Structure formats: structure tokens, C-alpha cells
Amino acid sequence: MTRPVADTAPRHAHYDFSGLVAVVTGASKGIGAEIRRYLQAAGATTCNWDIAPDPQDGRAYQVDVADLAAVQAATDAVLARFGRIDLLVNNAGFAGPTVPLADYDPAIWARILSVNLVGMFHVCHAVVPHMRKARAGRIVNMASIAGKEGTPNSSAYSASKAGILALTKALGKELAGTGVLVNAVAPAAIRTELLEQMTPEHVRTMVGKSPLGRLGEPEEVAELVAWLCSDSCSFSTGAVFDLSGGRATS
Numbered sequence: 001m002t003r004p005v006a007d008t009a010p011r012h013a014h015y016d017f018s019g020l021v022a023v024v025t026g027a028s029k030g031i032g033a034e035i036r037r038y039l040q041a042a043g044a045t046t047c048n049w050d051i052a053p054d055p056q057d058g059r060a061y062q063v064d065v066a067d068l069a070a071v072q073a074a075t076d077a078v079l080a081r082f083g084r085i086d087l088l089v090n091n092a093g094f095a096g097p098t099v100p101l102a103d104y105d106p107a108i109w110a111r112i113l114s115v116n117l118v119g120m121f122h123v124c125h126a127v128v129p130h131m132r133k134a135r136a137g138r139i140v141n142m143a144s145i146a147g148k149e150g151t152p153n154s155s156a157y158s159a160s161k162a163g164i165l166a167l168t169k170a171l172g173k174e175l176a177g178t179g180v181l182v183n184a185v186a187p188a189a190i191r192t193e194l195l196e197q198m199t200p201e202h203v204r205t206m207v208g209k210s211p212l213g214r215l216g217e218p219e220e221v222a223e224l225v226a227w228l229c230s231d232s233c234s235f236s237t238g239a240v241f242d243l244s245g246g247r248a249t250s
Helices: 030-041 066-082 106-134 155-175 193-197 200-208 218-229
Strands: 021-025 045-048 061-062 085-092 135-144 181-188 239-243
Touching: 021 030, 021 066, 021 106, 021 218, 030 193, 030 218, 045 066, 061 066, 061 181, 061 200, 066 106, 085 106, 085 218, 106 135, 106 181, 106 193, 135 155, 135 218, 155 239, 181 218, 218 239
Parallel strands: 021 045, 021 085, 045 061, 085 135, 135 181, 181 239
Antiparallel strands: none
16 A cells, blocks of 8 residues: 555554453563553553562562463462453563573573473463353464574574464364464564573574564564454464564465
């Protein structure tokens, strides 16, 4: 679509999540914080489940998603307080160092899988029964282009994100027809503090693979997540939505 020359302001979608309760994991900073801000600005009551939440945040819960008991306790607390969980964004993640597989500390490798993949299972395991009972809900899982391509020197992160893609497809099919839709977002490099865990060379390589030639912005992730959480998304489940600046080819 060609816009008039004078019309250069971006035109964004607007959503109304009034009356809905959203849980966003890993929402203390980066992508998660922006997703939470966006949903809250659209009217949702948003809860942050994070390993290091702001103690002044009245709707933040200290949760290590790798700890099933902690996840269940947070689920019970949110339901007791608000009576429902309508939207779930599984964003908590750990990138880890960028080193060859043979040089990886096995404990760190396992921790990455425990947070990124097992943690997502824990959260879904606790929340899904309540969404199924309500016959309504939206689940958005944060994957990565690394899960589709496999990033060299990032074997644990790549493996965990590939698992998220499979989990999303399986759970989406399981819940088809229940009113609960499950989808994943697979970003390429996004401008967040997570990039600080990676070497500058690694980041430059990722940017160089993007036809748009830049990092993505947290706001761009939040806009896609908001659509997936909305009633405008009605015929997609078990799907993976790329956010890669044209990098993704499959």
C-alpha cells in the first residue's frame, strides 16, 4: 500500500483486553516487560512471574519456572486473587554463553533447557486446566529463529527453542476445539539486555543474516503477541509466527 507523502505516521492496531487477566513470565525486563506494558495499556490486569521481580510491584510473583512447586503456587495465588487467567505469555528464558558444545559446562547446558523448555511445560501444566475449564484462553510461547535454524555455539539455547516449537504444535492440537489457542513467536535478534550474554561477533552475525539489516525492537514483538492474544486471532493454533526481518525461509 502506498501512503500519501504527507502521511508518514505509523498506523498500529488497537486492542481491548479489559476484564482479562494476563500472566507474562520473565516480565521484569526486555521483551517480557514490553509485552506486559502493552497488554496492561490495552486494559489487561497483568501479572509478572519472574525469578527477580520488582518487590514494589504489587502484581509480581517471584517464580523460578524451572521449579514446578513455585509455578503451582503462583498459579494458585493469581487464581485466588483474580479468579481467572485468560492470557499466558511464556517469555522467561536464559540464553547462556556462546561456546562450542564440547566446551559447554554441562550444568549450564541443563539449566538452559530447564528454564526455557521444562519451565514452559511447568507453566502450561499448571495453567492449561483452568483455561480448558473456562473454555477460553490464549497461550503465546516465545521461541526463536535459533530453534528453526540451529545457531552455532548456542546448542543449548537452540535445542530448547526447537523443543518449544514442538511443544507449541503438540499443545495447540491437543487444545483445538476447547476455545484455547496456542501459538509461538520466533524472533531473530531483538534489542534487549539478553544480547549482553552474547559476544559482539555473535550479535553482528545475527544482524548480518537479516535482509532488513537491523535488530528487532521489543515493541515489535509485543505487537505480534498482542494480536495472538486477541480475538482477532481466531483460526491459528499450533502455529509459529516468524519475526526475523525477512531472515526466516521456513
